[in-house]
Amino acid sequence: MTKLFDLTGKTALITGGTGVLGTAMAIGLAEAGANTVILGRRKESGDELVKSIQNRGSKSLFVKADVLDATDLLAAKEKVLAEFGTIDILVNAAGGNLPGAVIMPEQNFFDLKMEEFDKVVALNLTGTVLPTKIFCEEMAKRKKGVIINIASMASLRPITRVVGYSASKAAVDNFTHWLAIEMAKKFGEGIRVNAIAPGFFLTEQNRKLLTNPDGSYTARGEAAIRQTPFNRFGMPEELIGTLIWLCSDASKFVTGVTVPVDGGFNVFCGV
Numbered sequence: 001m002t003k004l005f006d007l008t009g010k011t012a013l014i015t016g017g018t019g020v021l022g023t024a025m026a027i028g029l030a031e032a033g034a035n036t037v038i039l040g041r042r043k044e045s046g047d048e049l050v051k052s053i054q055n056r057g058s059k060s061l062f063v064k065a066d067v068l069d070a071t072d073l074l075a076a077k078e079k080v081l082a083e084f085g086t087i088d089i090l091v092n093a094a095g096g097n098l099p100g101a102v103i104m105p106e107q108n109f110f111d112l113k114m115e116e117f118d119k120v121v122a123l124n125l126t127g128t129v130l131p132t133k134i135f136c137e138e139m140a141k142r143k144k145g146v147i148i149n150i151a152s153m154a155s156l157r158p159i160t161r162v163v164g165y166s167a168s169k170a171a172v173d174n175f176t177h178w179l180a181i182e183m184a185k186k187f188g189e190g191i192r193v194n195a196i197a198p199g200f201f202l203t204e205q206n207r208k209l210l211t212n213p214d215g216s217y218t219a220r221g222e223a224a225i226r227q228t229p230f231n232r233f234g235m236p237e238e239l240i241g242t243l244i245w246l247c248s249d250a251s252k253f254v255t256g257v258t259v260p261v262d263g264g265f266n267v268f269c270g271v
Contacts, residue, residue: 005244011035011085015131024239026060067130073131092147142190145191147191173258196261198262
């Protein structure tokens with residue numbers, strides 16, 4: 001790996017680091033040389049990931065915390081600073097959906113459960129804003145750092161049924177653009193804010209929506225594949241190249257962008 005993409009000595013904190021995509025990103029950052037901090041609620045999974053990264057020769061730490069709990073996040077920040085002394089990269093990978101914020105085929109908008117909608121918006125939007133506010137204060141003090149938000153195809157194009165998820169991920173995209181300007185204007189060019197918008201990747205949360213128990217595609221899964229020119233779902237490790245580019249000096253003049261990693265989904269009109 002050339003020096004331009006080298007993250008050696010940097011400390012990267014990944015929220016939602018025990019999820020399918022968060023795990024891949026943590027491993028990718030470690031392989032690029034970064035010290036990794038896995039932040040999540042599942043201690044057993046987090047400890048296993050840390051052990052795996054350490055066995056590869058990299059430094060890693062798991063911190064149990066809820067991205068919606070400021071007290072948790074403040075305590076986590078102290079642990080990270082005590083261990084590594086700095087936070088150079090924040091990847092906001094925590095997020096998800098809930099069944100009550102999904103409109104099923106036999107339902108319509110008026111069946112939406114507002115309490116579930118509110119939870120999804122909080123998880124995806126507040127769960128990005130709050131960790132950024134707490135962890136990136138250190139970046140502001142040093143006027144240097146990288147913030148990567150995880151947006152979605154739903155940020156760029158409304159996706160049927162997932163009303164809460166679509167609305168909140170669109171807000172993450174907007175927040176990314178807003179914060180990029182705020183950081184540059186107030187703290188200088190050393191702090192960059194960008195987002196990655198994954199296309200259709202199989203995760204723990206969407207697997208039942210996209211695949212049947214036998215591994216075949218559901219009708220929704222087939223529709224996603226038809227709309228993806230590459231004719232397949234993405235693999236988690238296929239996010240890593242874009243992630244390392246955005247975290248490294250290779251993208252030193254890039255801020256305020258949302259990069260699709262989607263096999264062509266976003267640009268295909270279906271014809």
